Each structure stands twice: as C-alpha cells, then as structure tokens.
Amino acid sequence: MLLLLLAAPGAFAAPASPAPAWRPPAVAVATAHPLATEAALEILAAGGNAFDAAVAASAALAVVEPYSSGLGGGGFWLLHRARDGLEVMVDGRERAPLAATRDMYLDAEGRPRPGASLDGPLAAAVPGEPAALAHIAARYGRLPLARSLAPAIRLAREGFRIDARYRRFARLRLATLRASPAAARIFLKDGEVPPEGWRLRQPELAATLARLAREGAAGFYRGPVAGRLVAGVRAAGGIWTLEDLAAYRVAEREPVRARWRGLRLVSAAPPSSGGVLLAEMLHMLERFHWERLDAAARAHVLIEIMRRAYRDRALWLGDPDQVDMPLGRLLSRAYAARLANGIRFDRATPSAALGPAPGTRAGAGAHTTHLSVLDAEGNRVAATLTINYPFGSGFVPPGTGVLLNDEMDDFAIAPGVPNAYGLVGAEANAIAPGRRPLSS
Known part of the structure; x- marks a missing residue:
C-alpha cells in the first residue's frame, strides 16, 4: 500500500497534562535493507533532498533485493514537496509490449498455459523503473542523477x-533461475542456492546503472543496453522490440485523497488499486461503530467490506490511459454507504449476490519492496517497487545484468482466472498493447 498519512489540525485531542511536543528527526529513511537505507542517508548528507534520496534507495534496492525490485521492474513514487505543497504520483509501472495480445498465454482450447505469464522473457512487461528514477532526479531532485546512483553502482560492482x-527466495525460484544461463551465473553458485554470507557481485548491472547515470533514461531505453535487452529477450522466445523500449514514458498522476477520522490520506492512483480500495473501504467502515464491536464482529465487517471493494477492483480498475474508470463514484461516501447498508451481521454475503463481477480469492503478495524518506525541509516520498513474483521472470538478457519482471501476470489472463496472488480481473485489466497492468 502506497500511502502518505497527514494529520489535520485538531485531529487529536490535547493530552490531560502538558507534555513536551514530539518532533521527528531532521531526516528519516526507512527501507527493507540497511544498505539501501545507508545509500539514501549518504545522498542526504551530500546535500540531496528526499527525492534524490529516494532515487538512491530505489537503485540500491535494485541491487541488494533482486528478488523484490530492480531496473527490470517498475513502481510508484508518491511525492510531497514542502515548499508549495505539491503532491504527485510518479507512475513507473511496466507496460505490455506492443505485440502483446489478450490470448497470448492461452492454449488452443482457451486455457491458461501453466507458468507462461510467470517464467521467462514472454512474461516480462517493458520496465519503468529506470525512466522513473531519471524523471524524479531531473524534475524534483537537487543532485545530478549520477550522484544519486553512485551508491548503487558501488554496491553492484563491489558486491x-x-x-x-x-x-529463501532463491530456493523458491531455483528452477526458473537455472533456466536462464545469465541469471544462474549471477544469482546462483554452481547452479545451487549460495550459502548465507556469499558475496553477490553484479558487474554487468553496475555497467548498466553507470550508463543510466551518464545518459539518463536514454542510456537504458535506447542504444547498446536497449539492443542487448531486446536481443536477449527475442532469442529466448520473448516479443520485445526496440520500439517498445523507445516508446516507454513515465506518467505523472493526481494521487487519491481521502479524509478519515481527522486524518488526510494521500495514496496511489490507478494503475495502482491500493488508494482507491483503501478509501472505499474506510468510507464503508465509517458506517459502523467499530469500538462497540467484538473481535468476531470486527472480522466479519472487514471481510464483508473487502469483499465489496475487491469486487469493484476486479470490475472497474485498470490503466487510466486506456480504461474509463468511475473513480468519482467509487470514492464517494454515498456509494460506500449503499454498499455498507447491504452488510448484515447474521450472515455472510455470497460473492454471487454482489452482481456479475468476477470474484476474488484470498491472496497477498509479499514480493514488493517499500521505502519512505523525509528530509529536513519536509519533503516526503513513499514508494513501492516490484518485479512481481520473487526474482520476477527469472530471466536476465545476457550482457545487461538486468533481471526482468513478470508483471504480465498482473493482467487478467482470462476472465475469472487468478494471477499468482489470487487476484482476478475483467475487461478493464485485459492484456492490450502498451497497457499498464493493474497493480495490487
């Protein structure tokens, strides 16, 4: 969930007795890996702002958490600029190749081919993270992109x-990593899961990062790196073209905003589903006296609320550049009230009773990574990055060091067919050329 939580004036009652006001430290960084946190702090100490530090942390995570994110993946960066209050979502979500078709993962009988949307280069959408890092540095950062990428380049080179x-994740994806000679050479030791403490060096990734640092987005999406990416993908059965890479563009989007119990919530907009679902569920929750409910009743209410919100996710949400979504209705309190009024405490609602939308299965992905940065000026970044399944598609185009995503699995492969995390979709999230898949 990508979220900035801001307290409104008077949101909290004053304490019974005076107490010293608590203030956060001048800067704060939180990531999933200490080396990525150190990279962000290094950039802040060098005079960078929160946006520079977020670029540094994102790139460092691409090196030290290859199972969760990377240059071969994408993400969403939610920015708050202190000087003017600007709030914007930088959409670096991956895009389907231009040759993609809605039935590309189905067999002759129209059934999904096992693993086709998860493993190998055919599962990979066109990455967005390199373009997003260059965009954030150029538009919002204070330091050159090369300075913010320096810690990641050092980590990739030195290991x-x-x-x-x-x-644990390498063991889970061992067979898939072995299937890609370049991936096996980088991430495994003699074809096996390396022992704890083994030093992982990624010189080819360091070279790709260095070219990105020198040339900006063009260093990844055009020129020698792009040529090696496309050649490697196509040689192994994928469908990328140089046009796919050259056509990739970052999008800036208005975040989803909501108020709840005196707090102002700012969260990610589609193609992330998180912000819309969070606001819709909280609006439904307002209809219940939460404090008066026992544990069983609370669990029942949450399940019923989520059932309704995820139905709307499956039916309506997709790529905002290609799909017309009724966001005004989904985010309205009146609509939430109508949904909440159908929740009964004496029975569960069958999914079929909610209407003709696809159902969802329980599923939660733990294979993304998140970072948060706050600088001394009050600039803030919350970012969620991913390559989807652990180690993504498991495929590395030779000579690039770039582990590719398997985000094509986030599309609705076929009506009612769940992805790796049990989520299903409808026409709004069907595969289409150049489309961004809906993110959980």
Whole structure:
C-alpha cells in the first residue's frame, strides 16, 4: 500500500497534562535493507533532498533485493514537496509490449498455459523503473542523477553479503533461475542456492546503472543496453522490440485523497488499486461503530467490506490511459454507504449476490519492496517497487545484468482466472498493447 498519512489540525485531542511536543528527526529513511537505507542517508548528507534520496534507495534496492525490485521492474513514487505543497504520483509501472495480445498465454482450447505469464522473457512487461528514477532526479531532485546512483553502482560492482531472505527466495525460484544461463551465473553458485554470507557481485548491472547515470533514461531505453535487452529477450522466445523500449514514458498522476477520522490520506492512483480500495473501504467502515464491536464482529465487517471493494477492483480498475474508470463514484461516501447498508451481521454475503463481477480469492503478495524518506525541509516520498513474483521472470538478457519482471501476470489472463496472488480481473485489466497492468 502506497500511502502518505497527514494529520489535520485538531485531529487529536490535547493530552490531560502538558507534555513536551514530539518532533521527528531532521531526516528519516526507512527501507527493507540497511544498505539501501545507508545509500539514501549518504545522498542526504551530500546535500540531496528526499527525492534524490529516494532515487538512491530505489537503485540500491535494485541491487541488494533482486528478488523484490530492480531496473527490470517498475513502481510508484508518491511525492510531497514542502515548499508549495505539491503532491504527485510518479507512475513507473511496466507496460505490455506492443505485440502483446489478450490470448497470448492461452492454449488452443482457451486455457491458461501453466507458468507462461510467470517464467521467462514472454512474461516480462517493458520496465519503468529506470525512466522513473531519471524523471524524479531531473524534475524534483537537487543532485545530478549520477550522484544519486553512485551508491548503487558501488554496491553492484563491489558486491554485498546475501542473507537468509535472499536464500529463501532463491530456493523458491531455483528452477526458473537455472533456466536462464545469465541469471544462474549471477544469482546462483554452481547452479545451487549460495550459502548465507556469499558475496553477490553484479558487474554487468553496475555497467548498466553507470550508463543510466551518464545518459539518463536514454542510456537504458535506447542504444547498446536497449539492443542487448531486446536481443536477449527475442532469442529466448520473448516479443520485445526496440520500439517498445523507445516508446516507454513515465506518467505523472493526481494521487487519491481521502479524509478519515481527522486524518488526510494521500495514496496511489490507478494503475495502482491500493488508494482507491483503501478509501472505499474506510468510507464503508465509517458506517459502523467499530469500538462497540467484538473481535468476531470486527472480522466479519472487514471481510464483508473487502469483499465489496475487491469486487469493484476486479470490475472497474485498470490503466487510466486506456480504461474509463468511475473513480468519482467509487470514492464517494454515498456509494460506500449503499454498499455498507447491504452488510448484515447474521450472515455472510455470497460473492454471487454482489452482481456479475468476477470474484476474488484470498491472496497477498509479499514480493514488493517499500521505502519512505523525509528530509529536513519536509519533503516526503513513499514508494513501492516490484518485479512481481520473487526474482520476477527469472530471466536476465545476457550482457545487461538486468533481471526482468513478470508483471504480465498482473493482467487478467482470462476472465475469472487468478494471477499468482489470487487476484482476478475483467475487461478493464485485459492484456492490450502498451497497457499498464493493474497493480495490487
């Protein structure tokens, strides 16, 4: 969930007795890996702002958490600029190749081919993270992109010690990594999961990052890196073209905003589903006296609320550049009240009773990564990055060091067919050329 939580004036009652006002430290950084946190702090100490630090942390995570994010993936960066209050979402979501078709993962009988949208280069959408990092640095940062990428380049070149988490995900995706000679050479040791403490060096990724640092987005989406990416993908059965890479563009979007219990919530807009669902669910929750409910009743209410919100996710949400979504209705309190009024405490609502939308299965993905940065000026960044399944598609185009995503699995492969996380979709999230898949 991508979220900035801001307190409105008077949101909280004054304490019974005076107490010293608590203030956050001048800067704050939180990431999933200490080396990425150190990279962000290094850039802040060098005079960068929160946006520069977020670029540094994102790139460092691409090196030290290859199972969760990377240059071969994408993400959403939610920015708050202190000097003028600007709030914007930088959409670096991956896009389907221009040759993609809605039935590309189905067999002759119209059934999904197992693993086709998860493993190998055919599962990879066109990455957005490199373009997003260059965009944020150029438009919002204070330092050159090369300075913000320097810690990640150093980590890729010199290496770092892998931990138990790395080994767990490598074991999960061992067969897929072995299927890509370049990936196996980088992420495995003699074809096996490396021991804890093994030093992972990624010189080819360091070279790709260095070209991005020198040339900006063009260093990834055009020229030698783009040529190697496309050649590697096509040689292994993928459908990328140079045009796919050259056509990629970052989008800036208005965040989703909502108020709840005196707080102002600013969250991600589609193609992330998180902000819309969060606002819709909180608006429904307002209709219940939460404090008066026992544990069983609370669980029942939450399940019923989520059932209704995820139905709307499956039916309506998709790429805002290609799909007309009724966001005004989905975010309205009146609509939430109508949905909440159908919740009964004496029975569960069958999914079929909610209407003709696809159902959803329980599923939660833990294979993204999140970072938060606050600088001394009050600039803030909340970012969620991913390559989808652990180690993405498991495929590295030779000579690039770039592990590709398997975000094509986030599309609705076929009506009612769940993705790797149990989520299903409808026409709004069907595969289409150049479309961004809906994110959970």
